[in-house]
Amino acid sequence: MNKIDAVFIDRDGTIGGDDTVHYPGTFELYPFSLKTIRRLTNDGVNVFSFTNQPGISRGEATIQEFTEELQRFGFTDVYICPHGPDDKCPCRKPEPGMLLQAADDYGLNLNKTVVIGDRWSDMAAADEVHAIKIMVETGAGIATLEEKPSKLEKMKIDYIAKNLEDAVEWLSHT
Structure with missing residues (x-):
């Protein structure tokens, strides 16, 4: 994992x-x-949370609540898009805005980063910046693999993992 600048989860x-x-x-x-x-x-890897949370813009939670929770989990930093899909925000996945912001904030080479997620939008954001793409089968993962194969085929997923633990184990051998 020494050649990896960061992992986005x-x-x-x-x-x-x-x-x-x-x-x-x-x-x-x-x-x-x-x-x-x-x-x-x-292992010295920067680990970032990046998440779409449109409930924030609807007043159902705050960025601070999400940030505090995610920081307790041990992330290096947290990137949150509070916008809904109709807002056409450049930080909302599948757009790569959160990844680009983290690259700017931390001086990352996004070609040397990894994105781990359970939705095609996670993989699309990763694909835009040429990051390594790992799809997990947890959450919406299996449904995404079954229902969105044409979207996923275009972006070549690097690894399909059982879960986050499996994804990181695979990374440790690359």
């Missing part, structure tokens, strides 16, 4: 929860997520 369905949004206070991590995030940071 989606929230809902990737580190916990399911294929729906669970707001801070009700969100539950998968049993292996903290240990897996810690494994990356102990």
Whole structure:
């Protein structure tokens, strides 16, 4: 993993929860997520959360609530898009805005980063910046693989992992 500048990990369905949004206070991590995030940071890898949370713009939660929760999980930094799909925001996945902002903030070479997520929009954002793409089968992962194969075929997923732990184990051997 020495050649990796950073790992970006989606929230809902990737580190916990399911294929729906669970707001801070009700969100539950998968049993292996903290240990897996810690494994990356102990290896000297910057680990970023990047997540679409349109409920923020609807007043259902705040950026601060999400940020505080995600920081407790051990992320180096947190990138959140609070906008809905109709807002056409450049930071909302599938757009790469959050990845570009992190690259600017931390001096990252996005060609040497990894994106781990459970939706085609995570993979599309990664594809835009030529990051390594790992799709997990947790959350919306299996449904995405079954329902969006044409979208995924165009972007060549590097690895389909059982879960976050499997994704990081695969990375440790690349």
